[in-house]
Structure formats: C-alpha cells, structure tokens
Amino acid sequence: MRRPALVRRERPLRGGQPLAFAVGLVVALAVGYVLLVMAGHEPMRVYQRMWEKSLSDSDAWSLTLNRAVPLGLAGLAVAVAGSMGLWNIGAEGQILAGAMGAAWVARIGETWSGPVLITAMLAAAFLAGGALALVPAVARARIGVNEIITTLMLNEIALRLVQWLIHGPWKDPESHNFPLTPMLPDQAKLPTLFGRAHWGVVIAGAVILVFAVAASRTGWGYELRVAGSSAETARYAGISLKRKILTVLLLSGAVAGLAGGVELSGTADRLTEGISNGFGYAGIIVAALALLRPSGVAFVALLFGAVQVGGQSIQIIGVSASVSTILQAFILFGAIGAGVLSRYEVRLVAGRAGAEEGAAA
Amino acid sequence: MTEASMIGLLVATVSFGALLYLAALGELIAEKAGILNLGVEGMMAMGAVSAFMAALEWGNPWLALLVGIVVGALTASVHGWFTVVMGAEQVVSGLSLTILGLGFAAYTGKNVVGRPPGAVLAPVDWGPLTDLPWAGPVLFGQAPLVYLAVLAGVAAWFVLTRTRIGLALRAAGESASTADVAGHSVVGLRFGAVAVGGGLAGASGAYLTLSLTPQWAEGMTAGRGWIAVALVIFGAWRPGRAAVGALLFGGLLALKTRLQTFGVDISPILLSMLPYVLTITVLIVISVRARNRPSPSPAALGTAYRREER
Numbered sequence: 001m002r003r004p005a006l007v008r009r010e011r012p013l014r015g016g017q018p019l020a021f022a023v024g025l026v027v028a029l030a031v032g033y034v035l036l037v038m039a040g041h042e043p044m045r046v047y048q049r050m051w052e053k054s055l056s057d058s059d060a061w062s063l064t065l066n067r068a069v070p071l072g073l074a075g076l077a078v079a080v081a082g083s084m085g086l087w088n089i090g091a092e093g094q095i096l097a098g099a100m101g102a103a104w105v106a107r108i109g110e111t112w113s114g115p116v117l118i119t120a121m122l123a124a125a126f127l128a129g130g131a132l133a134l135v136p137a138v139a140r141a142r143i144g145v146n147e148i149i150t151t152l153m154l155n156e157i158a159l160r161l162v163q164w165l166i167h168g169p170w171k172d173p174e175s176h177n178f179p180l181t182p183m184l185p186d187q188a189k190l191p192t193l194f195g196r197a198h199w200g201v202v203i204a205g206a207v208i209l210v211f212a213v214a215a216s217r218t219g220w221g222y223e224l225r226v227a228g229s230s231a232e233t234a235r236y237a238g239i240s241l242k243r244k245i246l247t248v249l250l251l252s253g254a255v256a257g258l259a260g261g262v263e264l265s266g267t268a269d270r271l272t273e274g275i276s277n278g279f280g281y282a283g284i285i286v287a288a289l290a291l292l293r294p295s296g297v298a299f300v301a302l303l304f305g306a307v308q309v310g311g312q313s314i315q316i317i318g319v320s321a322s323v324s325t326i327l328q329a330f331i332l333f334g335a336i337g338a339g340v341l342s343r344y345e346v347r348l349v350a351g352r353a354g355a356e357e358g359a360a361a
Numbered sequence: 362m363t364e365a366s367m368i369g370l371l372v373a374t375v376s377f378g379a380l381l382y383l384a385a386l387g388e389l390i391a392e393k394a395g396i397l398n399l400g401v402e403g404m405m406a407m408g409a410v411s412a413f414m415a416a417l418e419w420g421n422p423w424l425a426l427l428v429g430i431v432v433g434a435l436t437a438s439v440h441g442w443f444t445v446v447m448g449a450e451q452v453v454s455g456l457s458l459t460i461l462g463l464g465f466a467a468y469t470g471k472n473v474v475g476r477p478p479g480a481v482l483a484p485v486d487w488g489p490l491t492d493l494p495w496a497g498p499v500l501f502g503q504a505p506l507v508y509l510a511v512l513a514g515v516a517a518w519f520v521l522t523r524t525r526i527g528l529a530l531r532a533a534g535e536s537a538s539t540a541d542v543a544g545h546s547v548v549g550l551r552f553g554a555v556a557v558g559g560g561l562a563g564a565s566g567a568y569l570t571l572s573l574t575p576q577w578a579e580g581m582t583a584g585r586g587w588i589a590v591a592l593v594i595f596g597a598w599r600p601g602r603a604a605v606g607a608l609l610f611g612g613l614l615a616l617k618t619r620l621q622t623f624g625v626d627i628s629p630i631l632l633s634m635l636p637y638v639l640t641i642t643v644l645i646v647i648s649v650r651a652r653n654r655p656s657p658s659p660a661a662l663g664t665a666y667r668r669e670e671r
Contacts (some may be wrong), residue, residue, distance in 0.1 A: 004446070006667060037470065087452050089399075135641065145648040146658075148452060149594060152399070153637040156587055164630040281456055288453040320471050322579075324466030332457045333439065336449045 006344040016342025017291055020335045021300075024289070026329045027334030029053030035326065036319070046319055050310025060309070062195030068298075069204040070095065070276075073259035074283025075290065075297040076208050079128075081252040083148075084228040084244060090136065090151025090235035091256040093158030093281025094129040096116055100162060100258025101128025102269040103181065106188045106264075107170070114187035121188060121202070122261045129257010130250045132158060137249035141242045147249060155280065157285060162273045170271070181271045190266040205298070205330065208254065212294035256280065282308075285332045303330060304312040366622055370579070370615055371499040378604075378611025379503070379510040384589035385596070385603050386510070386517055387561030391437075392593055393521060394554035395534035395661040398440050399455030401562050402586030403462020404640065408563025409468040413570035413577045415480035425480060426506075433563015434556045436462055441555035444616040445548055448665035449566050467579040478575035482506060482568075504572035513561060518600040530554055534659035537666035547666050562586070591640035593642050596645065597657040610636045 013019070029047070036043040053062045058178075081088035091333055101124035109117045132154055139145035165181070172182040190198040215221035227234040227244050234241055236323040258281065286304055288298030311324020384401055391398045396402075412429030416422055440458045443449040485508065489503040521527040532540035533550040541547050565585075570577055588610055594609075596603025611635060617629040647656060 039468075043639065049590055082569060089452065089456070118619055143645065144651075148397075148663075149590070150641050151645055152587065153591060153641050156584055156637045157634050159584075160634045164628055164653070167630060168628060175657045236536070237415075268445050279458070282455050284453060285460070320468050322467035322471075323462040325460055326468060329457045329461035329464060333443060333461075336443055336454065337447065340447045342451060 001258070002152050002348040004346050005349045006340065007197065009343060009348070013342040017296075017339060020338035021331075023338035024132055024331040024333070025339075028330035030301075031330045032323060032327050035323070039319075039321055042332070045318070046314050046323070049055070049314055049317060050324075053313030054306040054309040055096045059195045062193075062197035063309045064302065064305045065197045065201045066305075067308050069085050069266065069303040070259040070279040071282055071308075072204050072208055072265045072298055072301030073262065073288055074256050074279050075286030075301050076211055076283075076294055077252045077256035077259070078287035079290060079292040079297050080211060080255060081172070081248055082287055084224050084248050084251060086245065086252075087134070087148045088132060088136075088151050088249060089284065090253065090280070091156045091259075092153070092276050093155035093276070094132045094253045095131040095260035095276040096155075096158040096162050096279050097128040097253075097354035098125035098257030099264045099268075099271055099275045100111045100158075100165065100260075101125045101257065102261035102264045103170070103184075105144060106184050109188075113185070114191075116248045117185075117188050117266055118190060121265055122258060125261020126254045126258045130254035132257070132282050133249050133253025137229045137253070138230050140249060141245040148188065156295065161271060162271065162275075166271065168255055174308060181238075183270050184264070184268070188265055190262070194329060198266040200266040202348030203262055204259075208294050208298050211255075215294055239354060256283070259283075280330060285328060289332060289335055303331075303354050327335075366619065368495060368498055370612075370619055371409045371614035372496075372502070372606060373619075374612040375499055375612040376503055376507060376573060376611070378572060378608040379507040380565055381505075381588055381592060381610055382514065382604055382607035382616075383565035383568065384505070384562045384586060385439075385592035385607060386513055386600060387433075388557035388589055388601060389593045389596070389598060390517060390521075390530075390561070390599065392662055393534045393598060393659055394530050394538060395659055395664065395666070396441075396444055396551050396555050397451045397455060397663045398437065398458070398555060398558060399452060400437065400440050400458025400462060400586075401631045402560045402582055402584070403459040403466075404433045404562035404585050405462075405566035405569070405582045405589075407436045407462045409570045409582065410466040410473075410566075410577055412567035412569045413478065413575075414470065414473055415479075416481075416571060417473060417476065418599025419494070420480050422482045422571055425524075425571055426482065426564065429563045429571075430451075430560045432564070433566065434560035435450035437447050437555050437559020437562030438560070440550040440559075444665065445551040445555065448667050451663050453487040461582070463582075468593060470577050471514035473577050474579065475576065478570070480571070481575045481601065482571045483583075504568070505574060506568040509564070513564075514600050521600070523640045526550075531659070533666075534661055537615050537661050537664075538668075541668060542664075547668075551666075557638070562589070567634075586600070588636050591636055594647075595640050595643050596638075597643075598659065599657070609639075 007292050033043040035044055053059050064151050078088055102121035105121045105124045136147045136150035140147040167179045170181045172180050190200055192198050223239050226241055227241055231241055288299045289300045307324050311321045315321050388401055409430040411432035412425045415428035416425035440454050441455045444451045482505050484502050484504050491497045492499040529545040530550050533547050537547045592603050592606045595606040617633050620629050
C-alpha cells in the first residue's frame with residue numbers, strides 16, 4: 001500500500017520564504033473575502049479602504065510605520081532568542097514592563113527637559129523589559145527550566161502589575177475614581193517625524209539594523225548560531241552555553257521592553273493596561289514569518305502594521321476590527337503550509353511494510 | 362465572615378475549578394501525546410461563542426454544549442493539521458490559534474453581544490442531597506458541566522493509565538519513533554489527542570456562556586486558557602493532581618471578588634497573580650528535582666515527528 005508523505009527536498013526551493021509569505025497573504029485575503037461576504041459586507045470595498053488608510057499616501061504610511069514599531073521590536077526580541085533556539089513568549093509582558101518602567105521615570109522626572117526625560121524613559125524601559133526576563137533567563141541557564149512556560153506566565157503577571165498600578169498607587173487623584181493614571185507630561189512625548197509618525201520609527205529601525213549587522217557580521221552572531229544549532233559543537237568551540245542563554249534572553253526581554261517604552265512615549269497619552277494590545281504575541285508571528293532574521297522582521301512588521309491600521313479603519317464602515325486579527329493569523333497559517341512545501345515535497349511512499357524495513361535498518 | 366459567604370466561596374471554588382479543569386484536561390491529553398497547544402484561550406473562545414449562538418438558534422442547551430465541543434475540536438484540528446501532519450513549530454502554531462480563535466469568536470459573535478441567552482444549563486437537582494447543609498450547595502447544586510468535568514477527569518485517568526490506547530498515546534509523547542515501530546499511528550494518536558483536547562477546551566468555553574455567565578462578550582475568556590496551560594504543569598501532567606490544582610486556582614478566582622466581604626486588605630489584582638507565580642515555582646522545583654529523578658514532562662513534548670527523518 002502506498003501513502004502520501006512529506007519528504008525533505010534535497011535543497012529548499014529558491015525564494016521559498018518570500019513565496020510562502022505571498023501565498024499566506026493570498027490565503028488570508030481569500031479567507032477574509034469569504035468571511036466578509038458571509039457577514040453581508042462588500043469585500044473589495046473593505047479591502048480598498050484598508051489599503052487607502054494604511055499604505056496609499058504619506059499620512060497613511062505614518063500610521064502604519066507607528067504600528068510597525070512595537071511589532072518590529074517585539075518581533076526582533078523573539079528573533080534574537082530564536083536564533084539560539086530559545087522561545088521568548090514573554091514579549092507581551094516585557095512590553096508592559098517597559099511601559100511601566102518608562103511611566104515611572106516620567107512620574108519622577110516631570111521637571112526634566114525633554115531629551116533627558118525621554119532618554120531616561122527609554123533606558124528604564126530597556127532595563128525593565130530585561131528585568132522581567134531575568135527569572136526565565138536564570139532558570140533556563142542554570143537549571144534548564146523551559147523558558148516557554150515561564151515567559152508565558154510572566155505575561156499574565158505583568159498585566160496584573162499594570163492593572164494594580166492603575167487601580168492603586170498610580171491612579172490619578174483627580175480622575176474621579178476612574179482607574180486612570182495622570183497624563184504624561186508633554187516633554188515625555190517623542191517628537192514627530194512626518195505626519196503622525198514619531199521618532200520611535202528611527203529608533204526601532206536603528207535597533208533592528210544593529211542586530212541585523214551583529215547577527216550576520218560579528219563573532220557574537222556566529223556563536224549564537226552555532227550554539228543554537230548544536231550544543232555539542234558549541235562546547236567544542238569553547239562557547240559558554242549558560243552565559244549565552246542568559247545574555248540572549250535578557251537582551252530579548254530588554255528589546256521588547258524598549259518597545260513598551262517607545263509605545264508609551266510615542267503614541268500613548270498615559271499608561272493603560274491595553275498599551276501592548278497583543279503586540280508581543282503578534283511579534284512571535286512576525287518573527288516566525290521572518291524566519292527569525294532581523295531584516296525580515298522589519299519587512300513583516302510593516303505589513304502587519306498596515307493590516308492592523310487597515311483593520312481599525314474599517315470599523316467606521318461597520319466592519320469588525322477583528323477582521324485584521326483573523327487576517328494576521330491566516331497569513332501565518334498560509335505561510336506555514338507553503339513554507340513546509342518549499343522544504344518538503346509530497347511523495348507517495350510505501351506504507352506499513354516499508355516502515356518496518358526502515359525500522360530494521 | 363458569615364456561613365453563607367463561606368458557602369458561597371466554596372460553591373464558586375468548585376464551579377471555577379471545573380471550568381479550569383475541563384480546559385486543563387484537554388491540554389494535558391494533547392501534551393501527553395507530545396503536542397503543546399498554546400491555543401487554549403482561542404479554542405475556549407470559539408467554544409463559548411458557538412455554544413451561545415447555538416443556544417440562541419435552537420433553544421436546547423445540550424445541543425448547544427455539543428456544538429461548543431465540536432467547534433472546539435475543529436478549532437484544535439487547525440493546530441493538529443499544521444503541527445502533527447505538517448510538522449510546523451508548535452509554539453508558533455498554538456499562539457496563532459489563540460489569536461485566530463479570539464479574532465474569529467469576536468467576529469462571529471459581534472451581533473449577539475449582550476443578548477440574553479437562548480438556553481442555559483441549569484444546576485442539577487439531586488433531590489435530598491441538594492438539601493444537605495454545606496455539601497448540598499457546594500457538591501450537589503452545581504451545573505451539569507461540573508459533574509461532566511469530574512467524569513472526564515476519571516475517564517482521562519483511566520484511559521491514559523489503564524488502557525492500550527492510553528499507553529500508545531503516552532508512547533507517542535515520550536518517544537514517537539518507538540510508538541511508530543510498535544505499530545501505532547503517531548499522526549493518528551497525536552491528531553486525536555489534539556482534537557479531543559480541543560473538544561474539552563470547547564466544553565469549558567461552553568460552560569462559560571451556558572452556565573457561569575450566560576452571555577457573550579468579546580474577551581470573556583479573560584486569560585483563563587493560560588491558567589489551564591499552567592495547571593497541566595502544576596499538576597505534573599497527572600489528571601488527579603491537576604484536579605487538586607484546579608480547585609486551588611478556582612478558589613483563588615472565587616476569592617478574588619470576595620476579598621472585601623471577608624474584610625481582607627489585599628488587592629484582588631495581586632491575588633490573581635498567584636496561579637502564575639505558583640506555576641513558575643513548581644516548574645523550577647520540577648527542574649531542580651529532575652537532576653535526581655525523571656521529569657514528569659513528556660519527553661517528546663514540543664517536537665515534530667516525521668517518519669522519513671527517523
């Protein structure tokens with residue numbers, strides 16, 4: 001009996017990943033089309049509006065770029081850990097930690113000048129994100145505790161920390177009992193670049209560029225890849241695995257934390273529990289689609305930024321913004337499917353009997 | 362603290378515990394077969410919204426429950442297809458399933474937000490037992506899904522530890538190639554475990570919208586899917602211990618809204634961090650002890666299996 005099976009290609013198809021990505025996009029748009037029709041909307045009108053509001057002119061681009069900033073930094077955070085075979089699922093919590101750190105500096109530094117205050121806020125965000133990754137990093141490096149679950153749990157812990165601050169110690173005394181923190185002082189806001197785009201775009205771009213260079217052109221990046229592909233080889237090469245794990249997870253957390261600081265200073269008026277808005281989880285999809293490459297992260301973050309901005313713009317014409325959430329998930333699933341097919345091919349192979357031969361060999 | 366408020370706390374502990382337990386049991390079964398499914402939150406949301414809409418449409422709560430279970434299993438099958446059949450990264454696929462499930466549930470449920478329920482699963486009347494002091498309301502006045510959760514737990518324990526298929530399933534999670542050589546279909550076992558797990562997550566979601574808070578609102582699963590993931594670890598991948606953990610975490614959820622009545626001056630928000638803090642602690646303890654004894658975690662958890670690459 002013969003059955004279909006996935007067999008690894010001798011070499012992956014050229015341009016497989018961009019192609020897989022395009023397939024994902026087409027699949028997502030097709031699924032979205034059906035969903036929109038079923039809900040009685042005109043899909044082409046919805047898609048046209050999403051395009052116009054996210055990519056058609058410089059105003060639209062400025063919004064998309066702003067969205068791409070936290071997505072790109074979160075994606076980079078996941079990619080940095082992923083290059084060593086580690087999963088930082090905690091970007092969502094680290095973004096919140098970064099926003100808390102930055103908000104704390106804004107509270108104590110109300111009287112500082114803009115550049116000083118913003119620099120201090122972003123530094124605090126960076127440190128706070130790293131601090132939230134400390135327990136998973138140490139636990140993984142020292143005793144081998146699975147970092148997937150610890151970072152995931154810390155997301156929920158960080159979310160409750162923010163809620164507690166908003167409802168308690170940091171509540172605005174003049175908010176008439178609403179759980180709101182005071183507005184950020186004006187000098188704590190990142191200056192704008194063009195349209196609505198703020199300087200966070202430059203910061204995120206620079207950070208991604210630094211990591212892209214570090215990953216591909218330095219000994220540090222090379223060691224990461226070696227350590228990620230084989231612990232055995234790394235030991236032979238004299239690379240300290242424990243130290244690498246520790247620094248990489250802390251750095252990953254810090255980069256995500258920076259995203260929280262930039263988001264607070266760039267687009268938010270105050271610290272809210274919704275400040276991360278799922279950026280940390282979307283960042284994991286972004287990193288996966290970019291095959292954990294920093295340069296790819298920037299590109300995918302832009303596309304996801306556009307989908308999210310477009311998703312918000314269609315609420316006005318009565319379409320649920322969750323369309324954009326669904327599109328993002330389907331881009332990934334479509335791309336996973338196509339990505340697997342670029343590395344594997346479907347062949348008919350022998351059934352049971354063949355398996356036993358293989359086992360005996 | 363009055364007797365009535367104490368009883369109220371225990372009643373809520375058991376009902377929240379069952380809610381968490383159903384979803385955790387589903388995750389446990391999938392993980393035992395070697396598949397980590399971080400899509401629990403999404404599967405719960407899908408089960409919740411579909412059961413609520415089915416109740417509105419047909420007015421039969423049992424049919425609605427069935428719809429919730431089936432939709433949960435179908436949602437999980439997306440994860441099953443990509444991770445079991447195609448061998449994709451489980452973490453990425455699972456988290457995408459959460460995003461997809463939450464988005465899809467929000468999209469389809471948009472028009473039923475705030476609607477009164479079409480049908481509810483009312484508490485079971487056990488006759489004279491229900492009239493007992495304390496035990497009556499706490500144990501014999503619960504919604505049917507509480508008893509279903511107990512049954513499911515016993516069934517899962519029995520199947521996993523006392524049957525051939527349970528042994529095969531655990532083998533798929535410990536060493537897939539061994540299970541394959543022994544003549545079991547790893548793909549079938551794993552896919553089945555993921556689908557059954559999704560059905561239980563769907564049942565948990567249906568319990569929300571058919572009994573616990575019979576209405577639909579976006580985001581009403583409120584992170585309980587993550588607690589379910591935590592419970593599997595807290596319970597060291599055993600149905601019995603997970604049940605104890607479910608009661609503990611359920612108690613914390615129940616206590617959250619009652620702290621003030623009891624005159625305790627702790628922020629309920631800080632209290633709700635406890636399940637996650639406890640889980641991290643347990644995970645660290647497990648890892649420290651794993652130096653001397655085998656870890657309770659399935660050995661092949663999170664790894665794809667392709668026969669051709671064995």
